[in-house]
Amino acid sequence: MGRRASRAAVLAACAIGGVTAVAVAQQVLVTPGPNKLAYPAGYDKGVLYATLDRWDNKQYREFWTSADVVKAAKEGRPIPDGAVITLAAYAAKLDADGKPLKDANGRFIKDKLLAVNPMMKKQGAADDIPASIRNGDWIYQSFTPDGQVNDKANLTACYQCHLPFAKDDYLTNLAKLAGKFPSDAKVAAAGPNDVSITNWVFGPGAVKITAGQSVTWINGDDSPHQITVVGADGKPGQRSELMLKGQSARLQFDAAGNIAYVCGLHPSMKGTIEVAAK
Ligand code: HEC
Ligand SMILES: [Cu+2]
Numbered sequence: 329m330g331r332r333a334s335r336a337a338v339l340a341a342c343a344i345g346g347v348t349a350v351a352v353a354q355q356v357l358v359t360p361g362p363n364k365l366a367y368p369a370g371y372d373k374g375v376l377y378a379t380l381d382r383w384d385n386k387q388y389r390e391f392w393t394s395a396d397v398v399k400a401a402k403e404g405r406p407i408p409d410g411a412v413i414t415l416a417a418y419a420a421k422l423d424a425d426g427k428p429l430k431d432a433n434g435r436f437i438k439d440k441l442l443a444v445n446p447m448m449k450k451q452g453a454a455d456d457i458p459a460s461i462r463n464g465d466w467i468y469q470s471f472t473p474d475g476q477v478n479d480k481a482n483l484t485a486c487y488q489c490h491l492p493f494a495k496d497d498y499l500t501n502l503a504k505l506a507g508k509f510p511s512d513a514k515v516a517a518a519g520p521n522d523v524s525i526t527n528w529v530f531g532p533g534a535v536k537i538t539a540g541q542s543v544t545w546i547n548g549d550d551s552p553h554q555i556t557v558v559g560a561d562g563k564p565g566q567r568s569e570l571m572l573k574g575q576s577a578r579l580q581f582d583a584a585g586n587i588a589y590v591c592g593l594h595p596s597m598k599g600t601i602e603v604a605a606k
Contacts, residue, residue: 364453365469368446371414378504380550381436384528384594386428388436390416401505407449407497414446441473461487463498489593492570500552503572522546523599525553530599539606542580547571555579556592567592
């Protein structure tokens with residue numbers, strides 16, 4: 329992960345965790361260490377249960393795990409103890425203008441491996457993780473492509489970003505693992521105050537409403553999104569529900585003013601709302 333990626337992670341951590349989480353990020357160093365979560369050698373001999381084109385950072389990502397984990401998710405059982413899920417992040421191949429190239433199916437084409445980021449569920453392994461950010465029995469680690477621990481990775485952000493997904497065993501996409509993910513979702517904006525999210529972009533990026541009205545966002549992406557209003561002080565304010573593909577969320581705005589918002593999970597996604605007085 330480059331410097332930009334880790335800065336984004338810190339930002340997201342702020343957006344997700346609120347003020348207390350920011351304090352935690354600065355004071356507590358979470359170091360599960362390579363001895364607890366070693367490089368998941370041979371991860372790419374397991375099950376590739378999902379791939380993802382990340383339009384926001386021009387990455388192509390693969391998600392790997394073992395057959396028993398997929399089976400448990402499909403049968404609606406808890407993720408088994410010892411489960412390892414690995415995210416392999418690749419740079420997408422770009423054209424001369426820096427735009428991602430697409431294959432015959434319109435998907436990104438993978439270029440260089442950038443990072444191998446596993447998470448492991450193991451009883452006892454997370455006992456030294458601060459309670460404010462603990463994700464049950466899960467621990468996280470980040471490795472460089474050559475299998476070394478990436479000591480520049482912000483592991484605290486892993487915990488903070490996955491924390492809101494507690495009801496899905498801290499997985500951002502349990503539905504994908506269970507094979508229940510909608511392959512297609514209708515996201516055409518229905519009302520004047522609707523914003524569709526397509527390819528990590530808010531459309532339209534700017535909406536105008538009158539005080540007391542609400543805005544509805546509809547997620548058409550394979551990744552979850554969460555609207556997070558940026559307060560006047562730059563700190564995260566009002567937040568929406570998490571939206572998986574095909575899901576929507578609504579926020580009401582009662583005070584006149586100009587509002588800036590980001591996606592709490594992908595802080596490079598930005599939009600604005602102009603709220604006129606009634
Ligand atoms: C900015 C928020 C954020 C941070 C920080 C973050 N993740 Fe995630 N993670 C996500 C999202 C969103 C997904 C869904 C796929 C995507 O968008 O790439 C995901 C997916 C994953 C998955 C696939 C399993 C699943 O369904 O959740 C693994 C494994 C994973 N992340 C590991 C890590 C590790 C290890 C770190 C820290 C080095 C980390 N993540 C940091 C948001 C985050
Ligand atoms: Cu997002």
